[in-house]
Each structure stands twice: as structure tokens, then as C-alpha cells.
Amino acid sequence: MNVDNQAIRIRALFKTFRTGLRRKKTRALKGLDLDVARGEIFGFLGPNGAGKTTAIKILVGLLKADSGEASLLGRPVADVSCRRRMAYLPELPDFYDYLTPVELLFHCGLLSGLDRHHIKRRVPELLERVGLDPEEKRSLRKFSKGMLQRVGIAQTMLADPDVYILDEPMGGLDPLGRRWVKDLILELGKSGKTVFFSSHVLSEAEAVCDRVAFLHRGRLMAQGSLREVLEAHTDCWEIQVEGHAVRTDENIQPKAARIEPAGPDTLLVPAVDRPDALLGALLAGGHRIRSVNQRHASLEEVFVRTLSGSGEQREGKG
Amino acid sequence: MRAVLSIAATTFRESIRNRTVLGILLLALGFIASALLLAELALDQRIRVIVDWGLFCVSFFGVILAILIGVSLVHKEVRGKTLYVILSRPIHRRQYIVGKYLGLALTLLVEVGILSATLILLLFASDQAPTLLLYKALLCILAEILLVAATAVFFASFSSPYLSGLFTLGVFVVGRSLDALNTLADKVEMTAVWALLKGLFFVLPNFAGFNLSNRVVHEIPIDFFEVGWLWVYGIGYMGLLLLLGTWFFSRRDLT
Numbered sequence: 001m002n003v004d005n006q007a008i009r010i011r012a013l014f015k016t017f018r019t020g021l022r023r024k025k026t027r028a029l030k031g032l033d034l035d036v037a038r039g040e041i042f043g044f045l046g047p048n049g050a051g052k053t054t055a056i057k058i059l060v061g062l063l064k065a066d067s068g069e070a071s072l073l074g075r076p077v078a079d080v081s082c083r084r085r086m087a088y089l090p091e092l093p094d095f096y097d098y099l100t101p102v103e104l105l106f107h108c109g110l111l112s113g114l115d116r117h118h119i120k121r122r123v124p125e126l127l128e129r130v131g132l133d134p135e136e137k138r139s140l141r142k143f144s145k146g147m148l149q150r151v152g153i154a155q156t157m158l159a160d161p162d163v164y165i166l167d168e169p170m171g172g173l174d175p176l177g178r179r180w181v182k183d184l185i186l187e188l189g190k191s192g193k194t195v196f197f198s199s200h201v202l203s204e205a206e207a208v209c210d211r212v213a214f215l216h217r218g219r220l221m222a223q224g225s226l227r228e229v230l231e232a233h234t235d236c237w238e239i240q241v242e243g244h245a246v247r248t249d250e251n252i253q254p255k256a257a258r259i260e261p262a263g264p265d266t267l268l269v270p271a272v273d274r275p276d277a278l279l280g281a282l283l284a285g286g287h288r289i290r291s292v293n294q295r296h297a298s299l300e301e302v303f304v305r306t307l308s309g310s311g312e313q314r315e316g317k318g
Numbered sequence: 319m320r321a322v323l324s325i326a327a328t329t330f331r332e333s334i335r336n337r338t339v340l341g342i343l344l345l346a347l348g349f350i351a352s353a354l355l356l357a358e359l360a361l362d363q364r365i366r367v368i369v370d371w372g373l374f375c376v377s378f379f380g381v382i383l384a385i386l387i388g389v390s391l392v393h394k395e396v397r398g399k400t401l402y403v404i405l406s407r408p409i410h411r412r413q414y415i416v417g418k419y420l421g422l423a424l425t426l427l428v429e430v431g432i433l434s435a436t437l438i439l440l441l442f443a444s445d446q447a448p449t450l451l452l453y454k455a456l457l458c459i460l461a462e463i464l465l466v467a468a469t470a471v472f473f474a475s476f477s478s479p480y481l482s483g484l485f486t487l488g489v490f491v492v493g494r495s496l497d498a499l500n501t502l503a504d505k506v507e508m509t510a511v512w513a514l515l516k517g518l519f520f521v522l523p524n525f526a527g528f529n530l531s532n533r534v535v536h537e538i539p540i541d542f543f544e545v546g547w548l549w550v551y552g553i554g555y556m557g558l559l560l561l562l563g564t565w566f567f568s569r570r571d572l573t
Contacts, residue, residue, distance in 0.1 A: 017573065060406040062572040080408050088406035094398030098335035099328065110324040111407040139335075155403060165406075 006074065007163050007194035008036035008059065013068035015054050015218075028054040030218040031068070036196050036211070038073075038162070041189040043205035043226075044198040045303065046215035052198040053091065055215070056167050059196075060088045072163060084113065087156035091168040093148060097141035101127060101151050104140060105158060112159040119158070126154040131180070145172045153184065164188060166197040170204055182208050206299040214306050221306045229302055237275040240290040241282060251281050321409045322417040329421025333387050334428065342386070343429055346379035350436050357444065365446045366535050372437035373455055373531035380430050380463035381490060387425060388470025389482035391418050396572060405572070412564040419471050419560055423464055430460050454540045455530040461552040462528030466490055468556040468563075469523070475563035476570060492518060493525035523555045 013032040016025050028051045036042045046052050057063040058070050061077055075082035095104055102123055109119035124134035130150040140148065149172065156164055169185070170178040185195050185208045199205045205212060206226065213223040222229060246252055255278040275292065282289055297305070333339055353371040357364040395401035405414060434456045438448045469489050473482035492499070496519055503515035528548055533540055 017571075057402075057572065060402070062402055062405060064569075064571060080410060083406060083408045086406070088402065090399040090402040093400070093403065095400050095403070096328070096332050096398070098332050103328070103331065107324055107328045108403065108407070111321050111404060111409055113320075113408060152403070 004074070005037050006035055007038045007040070007072070008034065008042075008196055009069070009071045010034040010055070010059075011069040013055065013058065013070055014066045015051075015058065015063065016066055028218050029058075029065070029068075032215070032218070032220055034213055034220065034223065036194060038194050039189070039192050040210045041185060041195045041208055042197070043209035043212040044196060044215065045200065045202060045205055045212055045299075046198075047200055047307070049217075050200075050215040051218040052200075052215055053167055054218075056088075056165055056196075056198060060086070060165060084159070085161050086163040086165060087159065087161040089152045089156050089164075089166045089169055092145065092172050093152045095140045095148060095151065098139045100139060101132060101136055101143075101154070102134070104151065105155055108155045109158050114159055122158060126157055129157070130154045146174060146177045149173055149177065149181075153181070161193075163194045163196065166195065168199055169197050170199065170201060178204060202300040202303055203298070212299070214303055216307050222302075226299070230297065230299065236295055238291075238293045238295050239275060239278065239282070240292075242288040242290055246282070246285075246287050249285050249287070251285055252278070252287075255281050321407075322413050322420065325404070325414060325417025326420035326424060329391065329418050330424045330428075333422065333425040336387075339383060339387060339425075339429075342379060342383055343432065346375055346433055347436055349379070350375045350433060350440065353437075353440055354444070364444060365441070368437075368440055368444060368446075369452060370531060370535045372440065373452075373459065373534065376430060376433045376437060376456065377459045377462065377529065377531070379433060380426060380459060381466050383429055384422070384426055384463050384467040385470050385483055385486050385490075387422055388467045389474045389479045389486060391422060391471065392474045392567075393479040393482075401572060411568045415471065415475060415560060415564045415567050419468060419556075422467050422471065426463050426467055427460065430456075430463060449534070449537075451534045451537065451540055454542070454545050455534045457545055458528045458530050458548050461549050462525055465523055465525070465528075465552045465555055465559075468559040472559040472563040472566075475567040489522055490525055493522045494529070495526065496522060496524045497526055523552075528552070 010032055013029050014027075015029040016027050018025055032051070032055055034044075034055075044052050044055070054063060058065050059072060059077055061080070061083065070077045072082040072086055099107070105123045105126065106119055109123070110116070114122075127134040127136070130153055132147065132150055132154070140151065143151065149169070153169070156166070166185075170181050173181065182204060185197065188195050189208070189210070197205075209226050211223070211225045212229055214221040279289065279292065350372050353368040353375075356371055357367045360367040392401070395404070401414075405411065437456075438452075441448050441452075466486065470482060470486040473485045477485065499515050500519045503512050503519065506512050506515065530540055532538075
């Protein structure tokens with residue numbers, strides 16, 4: 001990937017935490033490499049405890065890596081100025097108890113270096129856009145989780161940044177709220193913004209991502225476009241054939257990779273082979289074809305397979 | 319500078335609306351007002367009792383508020399993840415600590431102002447105009463409270479709120495007894511104990527120097543130079559504590 005086109009670049013990132021009285025070491029990141037292009041919607045996926053939040057916190061300057069490089073829009077994350085074009089939403093934020101949303105957003109705007117007049121104009125617009133009342137006078141401690149998430153998203157949009165870093169943006173939301181966040185991410189993507197978000201709910205990520213990366217126990221297990229990742233796990237062509245005669249047809253068996261008991265009369269052909277030859281043989285043999293489908297694994301299935309594959313590798317090495 | 323002022327203003331707003339802080343302030347007002355009842359028992363010493371009790375209340379509740387708000391400032395924002403949103407913006411951590419401290423100082427200034435005004439009103443209600451000596455003592459109490467607040471922010475920059483509270487209270491209590499520690503150090507023979515006591519004497523801020531209520535009660539003059547020197551001493555310590563707090567906080571991982 002061209003460096004100029006990179007929104008986020010991470011190389012050999014290591015992070016260890018020391019916990020407890022004995023200062024026991026916990027390795028959160030073990031040499032993470034990651035590239036996110038400008039304008040991409042990138043899903044940073046992994047189970048709980050995979051190291052997603054640690055990597056994100058290093059990117060936004062809340063944690064310091066033990067070693068490795070991390071840069072945002074071509075600048076190292078230690079450079080405070082790179083945060084002018086980035087916005088961050090932490091997981092399930094709580095914010096100030098006694099401020100109103102307008103006061104919080106005004107404060108955030110000033111910290112982002114925005115002009116007071118601009119903030120005054122922008123805050124009501126944003127509150128309306130995230131579905132909150134611009135005249136809301138209640139303090140934030142009286143807000144529900146979903147409303148706080150909306151305020152949190154509004155604060156990310158204040159300075160109209162180029163890169164959005166969202167940690168579990170759909171966490172704690174009801175189905176309507178999740179739908180709203182998904183639509184918003186897609187909208188941001190369409191307007192050319194880079195959206196880098198973490199999630200462990202894969203079905204939701206699948207609906208919005210251009211590219212994904214799987215993180216597990218601090219290591220990157222896979223990275224690529226959604227299409228690449230899913231096609232790499234295209235299971236097979238599924239051809240349903242009527243009747244049982246196909247099982248004993250000697251012309252068919254060499255062309256099919258296997259005949260699986262997916263149904264009483266279902267042949268499964270691996271995707272690496274085009275199914276044309278098999279279809280021709282079936283038609284020539286007088287078999288009646290009911291349907292032909294290409295079967296992909298879901299992102300969730302790919303994820304589980306990738307992780308179980310890594311588990312096997314570790315066991316093999318151990 | 320704008321970021322620092324915005325953090326200070328937000329800290330002030332958040333602290334002044336905090337119900338626990340308001341509760342303590344109301345309790346403090348009640349305690350100061352109780353000076354009138356105590357004064358009734360003192361017969362010919364009414365004004366002395368009001369001044370003594372009033373100054374004690376201003377100092378005591380001011381210190382309590384400084385510790386309570388000071389140690390919870392950073393922790394509360396980490397817990398609520400507000401700090402993550404703030405520090406992921408183009409600001410330095412030193413700006414955050416200085417802004418927080420200024421907001422806390424403004425809150426304490428208002429609260430000490432309210433408590434002091436109540437004491438002054440009580441004196442007027444007792445047909446006694448407050449003396450210049452009283453104003454000077456109140457100014458020194460304010461300096462002491464701001465120094466306690468800086469100590470609390472310093473400890474909060476790297477430790478938990480409970481530990482920070484404990485450490486700040488410890489420093490305050492020992493700091494109020496520094497002269498006694500120094501005298502004790504001159505009498506001990508063990509080198510290690512002598513070094514420890516002398517070390518504490520030179521490192522910890524001397525809070526006893528800020529407590530001038532006895533001199534107000536006994537009408538012993540306090541000159542402006544002494545008040546000015548206490549403020550210079552206090553500001554010097556505050557600056558040092560904030561500098562160290564910033565240093566620790568800049569290196570802290572916000573997990």
C-alpha cells in the first residue's frame with residue numbers, strides 16, 4: 001500500500017501490561033502489523049481480550065507501545081498534531097455527570113481548536129443529526145446508554161475529521177441503534193472518510209466493512225478485503241440433483257470432489273474447480289439438476305476457522 | 319491556552335454542580351453558623367469564639383473539599399472514559415493537568431469565598447466589624463487549601479483515588495506538624511531517624527505556617543509581607559507539585 005494513501009499504519013507493535021502485586025506480565029500485543037487505506041471502512045475484529053482496545057488506545061495516544069511504530073495519516077501517533085484530523089469514540093462512554101450535551105460538545109470543540117462561532121453553529125446541527133434535541137437541558141448522567149453513544153458519536157463528528165476510530169461503536173445499543181450506527185458508518189465511508197472500528201459482533205461488521213483484520217491474543221490472524229477474506233473461504237459449489245442414481249454413476253464420481261450427506265441427493269464440488277464439467281456429465285447422464293449455488297462461509301465462520309486454525313498451530317508447535 | 323481554560327471552566331462547572339460537593343458545602347455553612355450557638359456559651363468571649371470556630375471551619379472544610387475533589391478529578395474521568403475523549407484531541411497532557419488544577423482552584427476559591435462571607439456576616443450580625451487581621455488569616459487559609467489541592471492533584475496523577483486521598487491527608491497532617499518534627503529530629507540520636515525527620519522537614523510543605531487563627535484570636539499583628547511570603551512559598555510548592563504531577567501523568571498508561 002502506498003504510504004501517502006495510508007490512514008493508519010502499524011508495524012511490529014508490542015505492548016505488555018504488568019498487573020497485580022507480583023507485576024505479572026500480560027502481553028496484549030505481539031508484533032501487530034496493520035495497514036488501513038484512506039477512505040476505507042475497516043473492521044478490526046476479534047474476541048474479547050484480543051488486544052483491539054489496546055491497539056486503538058495506542059493509536060489515539062492513551063497508551064504507549066513498548067516497541068514498534070504506529071502512525072496516523074503519515075505522522076507518528078506521539079505527534080499531538082496528528083489528532084487534529086482524527087476522532088475517537090471509546091467503548092460505552094459515560095462522560096461528565098453534570099454537563100449538558102451542548103456544554104460537552106462545546107468543550108470538545110474548543111479542545112479540537114475550533115472557532116467558537118463555528119462550534120455554536122455546528123453543535124445544534126450535530127445533535128439533530130444524531131437524533132437528539134439541540135435544546136436538551138438535562139445533564140448527561142440522566143441519559144441512557146444509547147443516548148450517550150449518540151452524544152459520543154456527535155463529538156467525533158465535531159471537527160469533521162478524516163479518520164474515525166470507533167471502539168465497539170455498536171456495543172450496548174438496541175437493534176435500532178445498531179442499525180443507525182451502521183448506516184452512519186456507511187454514510188461516512190461514502191463521503192470519503194476513513195472509519196476504523198473494532199467489534200466482536202461479526203455479522204454487523206460484515207454489513208459495512210471494505211476490509212477486515214482478525215486479531216487474536218495480540219496477534220493478527222488475517223487481513224484483507226471482505227471479498228478476499230470470504231472468497232478465501234468459499235466452501236464449494238453446491239449442486240442438488242434429484243434421485244439417488246448419481247451415487248452409483250461412475251462418470252460423475254471422478255468429477256465431484258466428494259459427495260456429502262448435505263441432503264439425500266446433493267453433490268458438493270470444491271470451488272477451485274469450475275462446476276461446468278460436472279454439470280455437463282450430469283446432464284449427459286440424464287440426471288435432473290434442481291439447483292446450482294456457490295456457498296461462502298459467513299464472516300463469523302471464517303473467524304472461527306481462522307482462530308481454531310491458529311489454536312491447532314499453537315498446539316502443534318507446543 | 320484556550321484548551322487549558324476550557325478544561326478549567328468545565329472542571330469548575332462539573333465540581334460546582336456536584337451534589338456531594340454541595341452537600342459538604344451546606345454542612346460547612348451549618349457548622350459555621352453554629353458558631354452563634356457556641357458563642358452564647360462563651361459569655362464575654364463571643365467574638366473570639368465566632369472567629370476561632372469560623373476560621374477552623376473554613377480551613378477544615380476547605381481542606382476536605384480540596385482533597386475530595388482533587389483526588390477524584392482524574393479518576394472520575396478515566397472511569398467515565400471522558401478523559402479518553404479529551405486526550406485523544408490535539409492537546410498535551412500537561413495542559414490537561416494545569417486546566418484541571420485551575421478549575422479546582424476556581425471551585426475552591428468560590429467555596430472558600432462563600433464560607434468566608436458567611437463568617438463575616440456572622441460577625442456583622444454580632445455587631446463586630448471583621449478586622450484586617452481576619453482577612454489576612456482567610457487569605458492564608460486560601461493559600462493553604464490551594465496547596466492541599468495541588469498535593470491531591472499530584473498524587474491523583476499517578477495513583478488511585480483512595481491512595482491519593484490517604485497520601486494527601488498524610489502530607490497535610492505531617493505538614494501541619496513539621497516544626498515539631500524538626501524539634502524532635504534535633505533530639506534523636508539515631509542517624510537514620512534523624513535523616514528521615516530532617517528529610518520530611520525539608521521536602522514536605524509546611525502547612526502549619528498557613529494557620530494564623532491563633533494570632534487573629536489573640537490579636538497578634540500579621541504584616542502583609544508575611545502573607546505575601548506565605549503565598550510565594552505556596553505558589554512555589556504548587557508549581558513544583560504540578561510540574562511533577564504533569565511529568566508522572568505524561569508517562570502514565572491510561573488503561
